[in-house]
Amino acid sequence: MPELPEVEALAHDLDSRLRDRAITRIDLAAFNALKTFDPPVHALHGTLVDRVGRHGKFLDIEAGGLHLVIHLARAGWIRWREEVPALPAKPGGKSPLAMRIVLDEDEAGHTNGLDVTEAGTKKSLAAYVVRDPQEVEGIARLGPDPLVDEFTxxxxxxxxxxxxxxxxxxxxxxxxxxxxxxxxxxxxxxxxxxxxxxxxxxxxxxxxxxxxxxxxxxxxxxxxxxxxxxxxxxxxxxxxxxxxxxxxxxxxxxxxxxxxxxxxxxxxxxxxxxxxxxxxxxxxxxxxxxxxx
Known part of the structure; x- marks a missing residue:
């Protein structure tokens, strides 16, 4: 399971890749992974990524005044793709793909993206589209971050x-x-x-x-x-x-x-x-x- 150090490093890596890039679309391959319905996922289409951060073990992709929050659970992971398929990811099947985030073309003309995956049969990965990260119950309940100065x-x-x-x-x-x-x-x-x-x-x-x-x-x-x-x-x-x-x-x-x-x-x-x-x-x-x- 990814823990604070890995999620911190993921947030740092993704921030360098995604900041100021436009989200072209988000494909849901596992509908049960999405835990919210308002705002809808397509509200993020066409928005620019402002930053990628972390709350405990939750990743937070902030774009267009909204937050795509992802909890990778026990077997989830994120994979960078230099080129994503032109056709949207299809839901269902045995693929570990839960969600695909497709970005605008980079300077070399490649359509980059992220594959959010989850191995195994026990599906616990969770994604939320919210206006404020505190709307996610798991974030609202978090204790103090052990790396902040206030953790004395x-x-x-x-x-x-x-x-x-x-x-x-x-x-x-x-x-x-x-x-x-x-x-x-x-x-x-x-x-x-x-x-x-x-x-x-x-x-x-x-x-x-x-x-x-x-x-x-x-x-x-x-x-x-x-x-x-x-x-x-x-x-x-x-x-x-x-x-x-x-x-x-x-x-x-x-x-x-x-x-x-x-x-x-x-x-x-x-x-x-x-x-x-x-x-x-x-x-x-x-x-x-x-x-x-």
Missing amino acids: PQALAAILAEAGRAQLKGVLRHQGTIAGIGNAYSDEILHAARMSPFKPASSLDDDEVAVLHDAIKVTLGDAVQRSTGLAASELKGEKKSHMAVHGRTGKPCPDCDDTVREVSFADSSLQYCPTCQTGGKPLADRRMSRLLK
Whole structure:
């Protein structure tokens, strides 16, 4: 799933490509991806793109006083096309294409565009055409962005205190608490902070809050710095190549050489290092325990 660093890099890349370009048309190949009806999609036809930005993990293409907001969900992605087909994309079928944004001709005479795609059978990608991004419920509910100056250790301490005994992993992932952090970077942040994913949020003292705050800022900031300037096609590989524990079950921890462990849930999993994060004690994996009985 694209998280804050990848969406930030996508927004930066798309802004450089789309700004001041005209949207010729938008083809909907998956009607269920569009979650709004007023304004209609065709209201964006003929408008100039003013900017491309980000709200948490939501992309925001602003054009003609409207906003095309896209949430890529678990398996969505955006692909730049130097030349799009002349005929509009057809809805239905088994194609991963959900939406195609067709631009005016570039200086070389090519009709550029974006393909918004979603792999797999579980379709969760969502697009909205709105006058104000705050009309999108998911954006209106977002917590603070962890990369802004206002996200201080004191702000984090207040968030953790309000979360009570909730586990740190869940608090970091909850978009209404902190915007933009998902499954992968929450694993990486907790590994950098040397904290168990199951540690209760309100149990952190001031020094631990400062350590966690620094881990959030550095982990996300470094990922954004590495990703910015890369083309969309390179972002997934860049993300995967710099993970210390996430997605590395059974491999050695890069810091202590212990084996990275996993805890599985119904539709996701977390990875961690026992030596670095849990005092050498493996966490209980209830799903695997049931399978072994």
